[in-house]
Amino acid sequence: MTDFEKLAGENISSLIPYKPGKPLKELERELGISEAIKLASNENMMGVPEKAKQAVKEHLDEMNFYPLGDAFYLKKKLARMLNVSPDRLIFGTGSNEIIELLIRTFAKEGESVLSYFPSFSVYGIIAKAAGIECKWVPVKDDFYVDFDKIKEAMDESVRIVFLANPNNPTGTYISAEQLEDFIEYVDENTLIALDEAYVEYVDAPDFPNTFKLLEKYPNLISMRTFSKAYGLAGFRIGYAIGHEKCIDMLNRVRQPFNVNMVAQIAAEAALDDKDFLRSSIKNNREGKRYLYKEFERLGLKYVETQSNFILVNVGDGEEVFNKLLTEGVIVRFLGQALKEYVRVTIGTPEQNKIFIDKLSKVLEG
Ligand SMILES: Cc1ncc(COP(=O)(O)O)c(C=O)c1O
Incomplete structure (x- = not known):
């Protein structure tokens, strides 16, 4: 056998x-x-947003073709809406795929990634499969992130710090002040991956302004998704915003047609469904x-x-x-x-x- x-x-x-x-x-x-x-x-x-349903129906006859490898139209539209250069965006089969791309691109066997616990278990599953340790740092009793403990756990081996903000499964968040203090502490060759899958729901006034931080810190990347507030979980599509050189590296590892065409069409229409x-x-x-x-x-x-x-x-x-x-x-x-x-x-x-x-x-x- x-x-x-x-x-x-x-x-x-x-x-x-x-x-x-x-x-x-x-x-x-x-x-x-x-x-x-x-x-x-x-x-x-x-x-599911009505506009997304309609758009998908209208394009079904084109599904004998491969999807656009770089999500050309969706990228252009989202870049305009977010006011960032298209070179700073990458799409994935859910933000799960972006997590995987980050680990495969920037961490090697024997190195590690770090997150806090409890948080999104997928970071650990993907890391381990690639021979990379995921260090889990316990949260405080109130489920908020313990940055003192995280700083203590940061060593030379840590390549990526995954910070779900807001966090799953606790719903807690990291404030602008806490986040910037931590980014300042971290070496510029360690990436900080902000997992912002639920960002559209946030109403805390001291939540970080990610776009401002992205301008200031090239080692920061924000992952977002169409699975939650946009209502497209079954289509599997998410994206990341990062420094163009970071995105360039991720694009080298990404499969050429990683995001299916139906998902691209649904996401583009969902962006219009305000x-x-x-x-x-x-x-x-x-x-x-x-x-x-x-x-x-x-x-x-x-x-x-x-x-x-x-x-x-x-x-x-x-x-x-x-x-x-x-x-x-x-x-x-x-x-x-x-x-x-x-x-x-x-x-x-x-x-x-x-x-x-x-x-x-x-x-x-
Ligand atoms: C914190 C967090 N990140 C990422 C994801 C994955 O989202 P996606 O559907 O875009 O892969 C989830 C899904 O539940 C999540 O809770």
Whole structure:
């Protein structure tokens, strides 16, 4: 028998694969119901922007062609909207691919990347597969980043520091002052990758102005996505803004046709759908307020969020997660490090209400 574990090597065979949530249709089939709700993956519950749907339909007959290798039109449009040169943008199959490109381009076997814990597990999975250590620095008790500890952990081997801002799964954020202080501390040959997947939802007044920082610090790169506020998670498209020389290096490693054409067309149209973006952000703000109020009524502690999800302390996270499943509500249990919590994506008003009703029932029973 072929020894696949040996062939893959220790770095790969010891990896714990990323665990996606249960598909909604599966849960409905198991429970014999038709109205389960999934608030587990921080998707946009407002749906897909109408303009994106329309544009995709109009271009389906062109899908016998390869996509534009550099997302030419999308890049031009986004560059204009962000007021940056197109040379400073790169697109990926989700911002996940940008994380992978950064690690493959700028870190070598034996070197390391660093992030804080708990944060987005994908940094560690991608690094490990490439033979690169991911140093995880614990957050403070209030889930905010401990920059003193991060500074202590920075050594010669660290090539990239991944800072999710706002963070997943906590919803916490790094302020402008904290971030700039840290960038000033870091050697210019160490990259700081800001993972800003949820940036559109932010309302904290002291959140960093990334564009100002990008002008000042060439070792800074910002990763963003169309998966969240833009409602295009299934299309898989994200991007990064960085120094043009940094982007040039990433482009050398990128597969020539990495972002499919349907995704490029949907993203271009979504940029025009300002109403959709505005209503997504408004829905999130109102849903956040409603959920905070309901958690307080139920006597549950939660972490204030800058994102489209909330980490809430329910006592026994795994038990509540499993009981909610049987009630047709999928949330996320995040493992032993956050064993008292579940993470819930902010949904539509109806979904939020169903979640609260079921949560109350589960906690009472
Ligand atoms: C912090 C963070 N970064 C990146 C991503 C990945 O987004 P994408 O869909 O663009 O790959 C997610 C997705 O949940 C996330 O939470």
